[in-house]
Amino acid sequence: MANIAQAVRMALHFAEENLGVTDVFGEDVGPPLGGAFTCTQGLKTSWNSPLDERGIIGMAMGIAMAGGKPVAEIQFCDYIYNTIDLLKLAGNTHWSSNGQWNLPMVVMTPVGSGIRGSIYHSHSFDASATHIPGWKIVMPSTPLDTYGLLLAACKETNPVMFLIPKALMRSRGVELIPGEPAEDKALSKMIDAPLGDRSKWAPQWPELSDPMIPIGKAKLVRAGSQLTVVSYGRTLPLCAQAAETLAAEGIDAEVIDLRTLWPYDWDAVKASIEKTGRVLFVNEDTEVTNFGEHLMRRTVEELFFKLLAPPKLLAGKFVPGIGLADPLEAASVPQQHDVEHAMRTLAVVAP
Amino acid sequence: MARDAKKLSAPAKSAKAATPAAKPFKALVTHSDALPLEKELLLSMHDTMVKARCLEERLIAMYKTGHGYFWIGGPGEEAFNVPLGLLIKKGQGPAFDFCHFHYRQSATLLAMGEDPVGAIRQMKNSASDPYSGGRNFAGHFSKREWNIAPVSSPIEVQYAMAPGTALVQKRHGGDGVTIVTGGDAGTAEGEFASCLVWSSRKGQELPVLILVTNNRWGISTPFEQVQGVEKISDRGVAFGMKTKTIDGNDPISAYLELKEAFEYVRTERKPYLVEARVSRLYGHSSASGANMNTVEADCIAMFEAKLEKAGLLTKPQAQAIRERYTEQLADLARLAKEEPFPDGSTIWDHVFHGEPGRDPFAG
Numbered sequence: 001m002a003n004i005a006q007a008v009r010m011a012l013h014f015a016e017e018n019l020g021v022t023d024v025f026g027e028d029v030g031p032p033l034g035g036a037f038t039c040t041q042g043l044k045t046s047w048n049s050p051l052d053e054r055g056i057i058g059m060a061m062g063i064a065m066a067g068g069k070p071v072a073e074i075q076f077c078d079y080i081y082n083t084i085d086l087l088k089l090a091g092n093t094h095w096s097s098n099g100q101w102n103l104p105m106v107v108m109t110p111v112g113s114g115i116r117g118s119i120y121h122s123h124s125f126d127a128s129a130t131h132i133p134g135w136k137i138v139m140p141s142t143p144l145d146t147y148g149l150l151l152a153a154c155k156e157t158n159p160v161m162f163l164i165p166k167a168l169m170r171s172r173g174v175e176l177i178p179g180e181p182a183e184d185k186a187l188s189k190m191i192d193a194p195l196g197d198r199s200k201w202a203p204q205w206p207e208l209s210d211p212m213i214p215i216g217k218a219k220l221v222r223a224g225s226q227l228t229v230v231s232y233g234r235t236l237p238l239c240a241q242a243a244e245t246l247a248a249e250g251i252d253a254e255v256i257d258l259r260t261l262w263p264y265d266w267d268a269v270k271a272s273i274e275k276t277g278r279v280l281f282v283n284e285d286t287e288v289t290n291f292g293e294h295l296m297r298r299t300v301e302e303l304f305f306k307l308l309a310p311p312k313l314l315a316g317k318f319v320p321g322i323g324l325a326d327p328l329e330a331a332s333v334p335q336q337h338d339v340e341h342a343m344r345t346l347a348v349v350a351p
Numbered sequence: 352m353a354r355d356a357k358k359l360s361a362p363a364k365s366a367k368a369a370t371p372a373a374k375p376f377k378a379l380v381t382h383s384d385a386l387p388l389e390k391e392l393l394l395s396m397h398d399t400m401v402k403a404r405c406l407e408e409r410l411i412a413m414y415k416t417g418h419g420y421f422w423i424g425g426p427g428e429e430a431f432n433v434p435l436g437l438l439i440k441k442g443q444g445p446a447f448d449f450c451h452f453h454y455r456q457s458a459t460l461l462a463m464g465e466d467p468v469g470a471i472r473q474m475k476n477s478a479s480d481p482y483s484g485g486r487n488f489a490g491h492f493s494k495r496e497w498n499i500a501p502v503s504s505p506i507e508v509q510y511a512m513a514p515g516t517a518l519v520q521k522r523h524g525g526d527g528v529t530i531v532t533g534g535d536a537g538t539a540e541g542e543f544a545s546c547l548v549w550s551s552r553k554g555q556e557l558p559v560l561i562l563v564t565n566n567r568w569g570i571s572t573p574f575e576q577v578q579g580v581e582k583i584s585d586r587g588v589a590f591g592m593k594t595k596t597i598d599g600n601d602p603i604s605a606y607l608e609l610k611e612a613f614e615y616v617r618t619e620r621k622p623y624l625v626e627a628r629v630s631r632l633y634g635h636s637s638a639s640g641a642n643m644n645t646v647e648a649d650c651i652a653m654f655e656a657k658l659e660k661a662g663l664l665t666k667p668q669a670q671a672i673r674e675r676y677t678e679q680l681a682d683l684a685r686l687a688k689e690e691p692f693p694d695g696s697t698i699w700d701h702v703f704h705g706e707p708g709r710d711p712f713a714g
Contacts, residue, residue: 054542062515062519097483098483
């Protein structure tokens, strides 16, 4: 059973072989390291770039313009901010040229807290990314979704921002990627690069196939009747766990993994809120002009008379960074108990 | 073509010492009166230079009479931009040249064979604007069938993209190269350094013709106030790439120097940095008035004097060419004035490729 890092690697291998990916590149993406999180080990088109995020995004745009299919990595999303200019340009190239040019390119970057990454390895990017029109924005929370959605991203003819929750990078799911061996160790032996000299190592890729997970479709993680929880990325498993915990207390929560932030699956969210009348949006980006706030606006505008309680957002605190010490990180971004508390509180609000 | 290497590398003393607004640019190198190009080419270059100047003057007139919101362009750079266009291998895909231009390149497009009505329609921001459908400023060209990437207003971003198209071209084989242009002020941006770094990696050099037109201005700021380098081309020396500073006000010099640089990039598949010293005749943009600067050298006047001296063109002939283009472009502007703006409902078009435009929040 793959973890998310292995899922990324297998997806990129599949995409190199079957979807026309020509370049997987970024800082330390090529051999010998194969990515700061090992996501790009053993790939045939991977290469190391200069330490230059603007150069990385520009290179991806150029490759895409000339007919290639790049997957560029920004090593941590904390370092993507100096590329905003180019990200805006990539997002508007099709529009500003009135449909002449399109950029089939994927930018993937690890996001969020959870590895005690301190101020510059804990940033989120979903709120900022959703302020840049022209991009599709994906953020999976399981290895299978990571694999399937990365294939979907590589099939896109538009720019796709692929946000990988770094806290979940080593987590394993319950669903098999089609073609992977069920045994963790068997997969590791096939596709994890050995420690030490890797110059003679080559991966043995499993016979993979495409689970056809589309961009723009949410996933119902747990069905429930009293309360809707909409989340994505690191906080999604916290919400799923909280729903199980609260079920024992008689609170029946529905949990939706949004998976794609743009274009997002409003139909799924709307149907759930219409059913439960209560909604909690959870993510860990800072709470001011947060993507969850957009979802709340839409909830209020379109579903006001269906609501049994005010919609609620649980997000990261609006502070300049996430401090290194455990209590600082825990106080800055939603934790398990925060999610449970928010759900419990919302469940008992009566009109 | 014999060239004086000492003169080529000599610092631009006159320009360096001058108060930029008060003294004209003095050429680093000029070619002799014995014109080294065929008559037909010389007259063709002159013709296109005049056409480009008349186009820019028409665009400025449109701006000043309320038929456009903003003007920016390249009058004064024709002696460099026309030869550039003539040397480009135009077409679509990696077998042809990729062009990452900035917004002073109308003369290059005309030299490539573009119809000037497109620039006029873009100034008018009509729906018929072939580059952006009324969405973007004048001079912001885009033409995929000729590999002309969309020109954008952020300074220097094009230099970050150029190595990407060049990488695909190098893999593709053939002699297609990537051309990137920008001004002197923009070389302070990080993307200029990115272009130098990414295109010069040892063993992975890329076929990029890196061009900088140095008019010694960044809007209102003199070059000397914000940059310490004598020659921008020296920036490339540290990266082991071929470099030169040329006289961009002389089309003969520009043609020969660019031809040599193109041939090197096409055959060696390595970068070449060319700095061309040029004039800026109507200021940065309409934001600074777009009025004729009579102090800076006018490349067309100088070229016409040279052609006249060589017995290739008379003053009345030159005047007739100018009058003909002035009239033709005025006619095109009158045509464009009658063309409609894009409909507001089209804002949703082309947000995503391959998908119909729609308001995601419309009921």
